[in-house]
Amino acid sequence: MTSPSQQPEVATQAGAVRGIWRDGSAAFLGIPFAEPPVGEHRFQAPVPHRPWEGVRPAVEQGATPQRKALAEVTLIPEPSVPGESTLNVNVFTPNPAKADDGGLPVLVWIHGGGYVAGSPASPWYDGAAFNRDGVVTVSVSYRLGFDGFGWIEDAPRNRGVLDWLLALEWVRDNIAAFGGDPSRVTISGQSAGGGAVLTLLGSPRAQPLFNRVISLSGPPTNVTLAASEALGRKLAELGGVAPTVAGLSTLTEAEVLALQAQVSSVGNDGGGGGDPVAGLAAMLGEGLTLGPVIDGELIPLPTSEALAAGIGADKELILGTTDNEFNMVLAGAGEALAAVPAAAVLGAVGAAPAVVEAYIAAHPGLDTATLVGQYVTDHMFRAPALNLAELRSSVPAPTWLYRFAWDSPTVGSACHCLDVPFMFDVLGGERIVPLAGPNPPQVLADEVHGSAVAFIATGDPGWPAWDDADRAVRVYDLPTTVVADGYADTRALLPERVG
Template identity: 55%
Template structure:
């Protein structure tokens, strides 16, 4: 095991490196393997194309270039930006024992505009320890990946997900994985990506299970996508077509994206997001994505695939907390007027969230934002799959960060990966997060990836039931998402 591991892929050999040499948990990592040609020049805004083959072992010991260009130092998850042109890569983490093992393909989050597959939080070493080959993938972000462009294929970021999954099907057996036992997983926008793929007929042959953590769907209507593209072209002084947009640098488009989508700041930006949805992400183009995702799931697409999904209790309460001063003395009913116009729905929602109302206005507004963007998707998707052949399991993550004061967005990720010791986790989870909770959650993920059952009653057989992950003890709740049901 002292020699560097070399694996032959369909494009050529790759050389990785061993970790934990001489221990029972030894594994190998292969980083920055291109699954397409670099999306630059004439290939910018084009569909992903297979990489040119090579004959000498490719150095796969460092992460490849990322579509993310600026490292977000203040982001909740550490997300390195690696410079370079060849940005569409996979990273493979595999046990040293070999064999035909189950596979997890991880899709990172970041609102479809940020995020990096090179995050240390997504290292698959602990999944390797438990017999799971792990792959993290990159995809084009923001307008480059998801903006409408006349003369270019729509949903280029979605095409990148599909191309990466096709790479897995062709190559994962050489890394010890079983291509017939692939689970796709992701968090936030990555969780939305999982649900999008689950609802796509064209992707069904590429995986057999799905895990969506804090999933956020885009489902951008085509008319809105076109309007935002026209606005970028106007701001950039170019024609709204392939040649016009190619005349704008990546950096210039990144500068124009927010101006074209949500020009307001503060609570105004929140209102725009709640009314119009995420500005960039998969669009319902009528071809690749023919229907909004929940509608596709309702018609039975993906019904043969087990699904695990859930959210944290207060995904975005921190956003409202920043505006806490203006919320402090206002009644909850008035605070929700800009968000919930229907009187009966507003009253029902307030009744269902009495415990949250006692925590103050920021807590109430934050819970509504969390519910509207993330948590309501859990019962909607679960009910959409009520007639599915495969079962749906739900969870809630309720452990409160001693640092942030909430069970907030991204807090659960290092628990799923059993990575409480990793870089910057303490910034979000404190210096002594409960390892027993990580053991519980990681084991549930491994059981689902391996056996298709995380270990508690399914929503599909006991509607409303979810596992509540908390410390010092977790348990099963038969009415776990009752507080969000008025919004369904």
């Protein structure tokens, strides 16, 4: 036990760490959970960090796998920190000592960034507000892009997923020393991080490591092993090496990142050669190509099939999206597309004729660019969220569906990433004004953050769970409401059920 006048110290299984006190809580930054993924550990499964002697300072952010932030992927401030020891956790706790009642509930946050970018060092991911409300918070890093997810002939698949699992095992084994309860762990993330927690929900190996899930704007995993192998072989061919650990290890990190940008659907023009519609077609068709892969083992099935099969059926789940996630993708093309029928553009980006007709009917009065932008949002985020809720409607653990519908006064819509500072209750933080305006509503943060705290602590966020009859959806707006079938306008995009 440490008094607030001293720097807090905690003994982990690998050694003692010294953090810093803030107002009402303590922060332990950059604690390594794995050996640096370089040298013999590059392209391999993560290895638990070796023990150290003495007390290790944990007062600065650790090195991040992200080497260069991609501004087009996230509006969140996510700094890159140089260094080789990139597999770390940050722990924020109101009391770094085990409580008499067994400890506080725990939130583990996995950042987004299209699986090729993002950083746990974001000031938006600081756990101070959760600590204030009695939740220990952990943010984790993981290998990104090709290092984390690229196919290599003789290397483990899904190395980034293995990083998540080892980080969760670290939480299981160490979080009690920080005042947390390892039997009450909620995993959460946004965008690719939301997809990450859905992936873990559908992974049998991950089941003992968490109890609840909150997925913000999470794309379900559906990348096939064949598609991953094709991308991996292409990258190796472009690099002039064999698609093996030995071959790819001859390339520097910078060289792999440059090649990755040529083959990935994130970080380039999406394959459209400058044509925004062709780029959208490629992006919608390929998805997040450098991300979790259905390998038949660690990830046995696509997310939708895994949840339909009952994997994760005992885990409570909150999922949802912002109303206009990626609507901005055609923001500059309104005039150019004004004379082009929406049906023609939807067909060009891959929508089937029957879907085109039904979708246009569900969105009357929109110009072509606006309608197609909404289609991108619905195809990638909103319809998959509805689909997963419906697939889980009969499992033992309930599912709650929400929408974040408040329009930013600066962006003009409820865009991608807008909900994150409300979730963490950091409306006074860095880079909030460009995204949410100078006076974002604190009452809305109280609602969003408060629902998360209630769910993490009790398993009930405070509105009716999804069922096939009422289809209740919490709509975060001014005011916040609960509506019936709040995703009805995306139903034309749902897969047809068989049987």
